[in-house]
Amino acid sequence: TKENNGDFHFPKSTTNNGTSKRRRQRTEQNDSTKLLLALLAGAGGAFLLAIVVLMSRLEAEHGGGGISGGLAGLQPQGAAGVDDQIYLEEVAQGHASPALMLHGAKNDRQSNLINAIERLKGGYKARLGQFQKLAGIRGDSLKDNPMNKIVKEAVDNLDAMEGALEGEGEMPKKLDIKQDFLNMLNSEKGKNTHESMADRFDKNKGAAETADSKQPPHLYPRFPPLPPHLMAVQEFGEQIITDTLNNKPTIAGIIAILQTFLSHIHAMEVEKKSATAHQVIDAYFSIIDKDLVPFERAYRGRPIFPIREDSSIFMSLGAYRDHLLGETLRQAFKNAKHPERLFVGAVVQNCFGIDVQCRTGVEVKGKDEHGNPITAVSDRPPDVNGIEQFCTDPEYSKYCDSGQIRALYVNETESNGPTTARYFASKLWGGETYFLQADAHLRFAPEWDRQYEEEVKAAKSYPKSVLSSYPPGFSEGDPPYKGGSKGTRLCTCEFSTSDVEHKIIRINTGNNCRGEEEHPTQIAYIAAGFFFARAEFLVDVPFDPFLPWCFMGEEIALSLRAWTHGWDIYAPRKNLIAHQYRPGRMGLPKFWENTGRVFGRPGPGFNTELQTITLQRIKHMVGYEEATPTNLENHGNSIVLTDYEHYGPGEARTMDAFLEHTRIDVKQFKCGYIDWCNECTLE
Numbered sequence: 001t002k003e004n005n006g007d008f009h010f011p012k013s014t015t016n017n018g019t020s021k022r023r024r025q026r027t028e029q030n031d032s033t034k035l036l037l038a039l040l041a042g043a044g045g046a047f048l049l050a051i052v053v054l055m056s057r058l059e060a061e062h063g064g065g066g067i068s069g070g071l072a073g074l075q076p077q078g079a080a081g082v083d084d085q086i087y088l089e090e091v092a093q094g095h096a097s098p099a100l101m102l103h104g105a106k107n108d109r110q111s112n113l114i115n116a117i118e119r120l121k122g123g124y125k126a127r128l129g130q131f132q133k134l135a136g137i138r139g140d141s142l143k144d145n146p147m148n149k150i151v152k153e154a155v156d157n158l159d160a161m162e163g164a165l166e167g168e169g170e171m172p173k174k175l176d177i178k179q180d181f182l183n184m185l186n187s188e189k190g191k192n193t194h195e196s197m198a199d200r201f202d203k204n205k206g207a208a209e210t211a212d213s214k215q216p217p218h219l220y221p222r223f224p225p226l227p228p229h230l231m232a233v234q235e236f237g238e239q240i241i242t243d244t245l246n247n248k249p250t251i252a253g254i255i256a257i258l259q260t261f262l263s264h265i266h267a268m269e270v271e272k273k274s275a276t277a278h279q280v281i282d283a284y285f286s287i288i289d290k291d292l293v294p295f296e297r298a299y300r301g302r303p304i305f306p307i308r309e310d311s312s313i314f315m316s317l318g319a320y321r322d323h324l325l326g327e328t329l330r331q332a333f334k335n336a337k338h339p340e341r342l343f344v345g346a347v348v349q350n351c352f353g354i355d356v357q358c359r360t361g362v363e364v365k366g367k368d369e370h371g372n373p374i375t376a377v378s379d380r381p382p383d384v385n386g387i388e389q390f391c392t393d394p395e396y397s398k399y400c401d402s403g404q405i406r407a408l409y410v411n412e413t414e415s416n417g418p419t420t421a422r423y424f425a426s427k428l429w430g431g432e433t434y435f436l437q438a439d440a441h442l443r444f445a446p447e448w449d450r451q452y453e454e455e456v457k458a459a460k461s462y463p464k465s466v467l468s469s470y471p472p473g474f475s476e477g478d479p480p481y482k483g484g485s486k487g488t489r490l491c492t493c494e495f496s497t498s499d500v501e502h503k504i505i506r507i508n509t510g511n512n513c514r515g516e517e518e519h520p521t522q523i524a525y526i527a528a529g530f531f532f533a534r535a536e537f538l539v540d541v542p543f544d545p546f547l548p549w550c551f552m553g554e555e556i557a558l559s560l561r562a563w564t565h566g567w568d569i570y571a572p573r574k575n576l577i578a579h580q581y582r583p584g585r586m587g588l589p590k591f592w593e594n595t596g597r598v599f600g601r602p603g604p605g606f607n608t609e610l611q612t613i614t615l616q617r618i619k620h621m622v623g624y625e626e627a628t629p630t631n632l633e634n635h636g637n638s639i640v641l642t643d644y645e646h647y648g649p650g651e652a653r654t655m656d657a658f659l660e661h662t663r664i665d666v667k668q669f670k671c672g673y674i675d676w677c678n679e680c681t682l683e
């Protein structure tokens, strides 16, 4: 994991990280309500699909007359959307009066609010489009669209808010979108037109089903990537889980299993808010045991789906509050030679703003008198949903309609680092020929897909060859990425000297080759942020669910597991992707800050405590003295060896051979010079 390569510091102190007075209380709500709240809260999504689904669900739950009854039980405070929030903030700050705004030049906060308003307007309009499409409303008949009025009013209202923020006119009276929506449903009901809407929806769904039934059976029923928070079990019933555990796997069933796990983690975090690190890990591991292990066991040693030989590529993306996810998807499809063969499994760990106040990362606000940075964490609107950006873009929505985008949404509160996100994303694989794992902030060179396929096949060890590298960097203003520079090579490592990383091995780049080699040559390590291999990799080196809260360490584990299972690692001769490197000073949010908030201990400290324990699993794998079974037991850490036999080194090659191959001396904490890697001599 290289985001902070060479620039990895936990913040020393943060100010203003106390509890926000606006933080919502957790409330018990049924899932339909949550779905609706998510929509109203501006969390995004294929708005109407959800409304129609919701309408029919509510009707089923409450009999014919139940829509208003079902909605009447909503907790009003839960529906505070971005627009409510903007309004309240403005009132609280006394900005709601235009007189106060006249002299103030636009400050950052104001322009942030205006940006949020712009996003919200875009979101509403996109939903209106989705609504039209899904409800089968065609062409110009916009006036027939019952949502049109609500959206128009909301947008006008936002326009007026924007005006007021810029000093023109009054802050408008607050609009209650939820009430409008309720009224709309009721009047639709009065007119009985909601039935015809539902009919139209059924017709569309019917058409999609016919198209789907031509797909490989496991891709059906298809789980739509929007809206967020759609619960697979509610859509398709518990049976999809049972089927998936009994040799009839579906992606929808897998998503249902992962969602069940996440909701249990959610409840555990509430219950264990004040628990010790060991108690939290015990609870977490026992939820894995209950919810994930039966699924893991059902497909051990074989692929979950038959592997298709059609040169399809599955791209696994673990995204944490990533503002570049949508753009990364666009770039990948736009530059692919065969976009129709590209499939994505995205794990979107976002702050959705449901029941929680979203917070920024640790941002540098200035310097104190000694020249040290002054940092702060502040409130912010919910994150943009990259899947929504991509799927509502007319140029790309077809890939969402065709089922090429699979998404699992994870509340930020349940996110616990890259290893877990990548475990989830790997499970969204649906039988594609190749597995590609990447970061969610990348750019792609033209025909990158064809070139990687050729490259992985050109490696002597194919089919057991893995391509990997730390890609070159890009900045947001750069021209389109062309690729073609000499491939970087992962040929060095070091034992971390950072306090919080406890001497874990970090991998790094070494020499470049001339770039004219006849075949790709081997390197020592796999980078988690980019690798490409045949999908059999997932059978030999299944992702490990037992590594929550880890940051560094996943790459050495991945490398040693792959190699000892008989896979050889190669650097692509040319770079075909570029990566946005993100030093700490960018102030982006980090998962360890979330861990601190969730467990009521703001700052990175509690995550470090948890990581110190779970990292022992990787240290045990590498052979650190401190992590022998006896030492683990003496420190009460034996739990980290749970199911270790399935996620440790392989049997094709020994660990001693790996340490020799990579010149790692784990007794002396030293990484030696790897001649064959730096000199490009091993094909």
Ligand SMILES: *[C@@H]1O[C@H](CO)[C@@H](O)[C@H](O)[C@H]1NC(C)=O
Residues within 6 Å of the ligand: 026, 034, 259, 262, 263, 264, 266, 354, 355, 411
């Ligand atoms: C995500 O968070 C919301 C709000 O707290 C909660 O209602 C929902 O159950 C969470 N999702 C899962 C899968 O636990």
